[in-house]
Amino acid sequence: MSADPAVVAALRVAGCVFAEDEARLIAAAARTPEQTAAMVARRSAGEPLEHVVGFAEFAGLRIGVGPGVFVPRRRTEFLARQAAALLPARGAVVLDLCCGSGAVGAFLAASAEGVELHAADVDPAAVACARGNVAAAGGKVHQGDLFAPLPAALRGRVDVLAANVPYVPSGAIGLLPAEARDHEARVALDGGADGLDVLRRVAAEARGWLAAGGSLLSETSQEQAPLALAALRAGGLAAREVTDEEMGATVVIGTRPA
Ligand SMILES: C[S@@+](CC[C@H](N)C(=O)[O-])C[C@H]1O[C@@H](n2cnc3c(N)ncnc32)[C@H](O)[C@@H]1O
Secondary structure (H helix, E strand, O other): OOOOOHHHHHHHHOOOOHHHHHHHHHHHHHHHHHHHHHHHHHHHOOOOOOHOOOOEEEOOEEOOOOOOOOOOOOOHHHHHHHHHHHHOOOOEEEEEEEOOHHHHHHHHHOOOEEEEEEEEEEOOOHHHHHHHHHHHHOOOEOOOOOOOOHHHHHHHOOOEEEOOHHHHHOEEEEHHOOOHHEEEEHHHHEEEOOOHHHHHHHHHHHHEEEEEEEEEEEEEEOHHHHHHHHHHHOOOEEEEEEEEOOOOEEEEEEEEOO
């Protein structure tokens, strides 16, 4: 799809660095000139492109993303691939906790045969969005605080628990790009004083939900990793850290001893 020069110019004026690419995506998403104009106006006002066109690319998948929902980051593809590497070849039980759009869970469901996928989030907008993405992968989405909405029958059965929880320290929220600060829910970003409040709660309960040999994976900043590892160990898990410098990604992995 070719980029409309007028749209490219409008996006450039609004400060969009990749105006041609964005114009092409808008052209593909809009069905009428009115829709195009509305999308250009929203993007020019600073809304994330993914909210405007309604989807994000994640690890080769097209993931639906609604207004207000956390846009899955490229960096998180590292967590998703680390998690995929831990899936049993068949019949894995996967839990995508703090699932947002459900991007990580959808990727994991597509990564092995016969995955039983559960996803959960506290934010109704995220849950509605995840239902679209995860249902396509045959998964179930639950709404509520961390593990609270999950069926008890899942306890002790989870092979891979991916939990990309909010981990921005409260005091650093104001330093985030406006696209995140103004257009993603605070609950999706704010991890408390040192950013690790939600991870600590997840780590304290994870062991009871993991199968023997199952693993919890969570993204953190490089600086947070030592405290995050300590939280996993305090939860009775064998903990390690993996990083991808090129992607700027750090993931802590806690495994329930077999
Ligand atoms: C950083 S976003 C990550 C979303 C998704 N996992 C991803 O990687 O794109 C964190 C998500 O955690 C959810 N969340 C925050 N606190 C929660 C809680 N106590 N229980 C369940 N979900 C929570 C937010 O609504 C948000 O969707």
